[in-house]
Amino acid sequence: WKRWYRNHNLFSRYGINLEEYEAISTRQGGLCLSCKEAPEKLVVDHDHKSGEVRGLLCSPCNLALGHAKDDPARLVALARYLRRRVE
Numbered sequence: 565w566k567r568w569y570r571n572h573n574l575f576s577r578y579g580i581n582l583e584e585y586e587a588i589s590t591r592q593g594g595l596c597l598s599c600k601e602a603p604e605k606l607v608v609d610h611d612h613k614s615g616e617v618r619g620l621l622c623s624p625c626n627l628a629l630g631h632a633k634d635d636p637a638r639l640v641a642l643a644r645y646l647r648r649r650v651e
Contacts, residue, residue: 578608578617588620596622 571582580588585608594602597609597619606620609629621629632638 574608578610579615580608580617585620588617592620596620596625598622598625 567582574580574582574585589606592606594606596603596606598621601622603622605623607623607626609618609621609626610616611618612634628639632642
């Protein structure tokens, strides 16, 4: 039942099935594409406008992208802000 539900959820949300998810995870070595950590579970990162699946991320990295509205300039500005505060 759990496997069926996961497959259904992946397909209805992202247009991929469980086998495709597992293949992506294997290609990534089970690591988040951003921070390269190995979380217990990877989540699907996708472009909210096109729906295209970009890869799998850990939850914190995926949430950071979402909160930054996928805006690279905002993320760079935040990194600069952190560097100024740490140094």
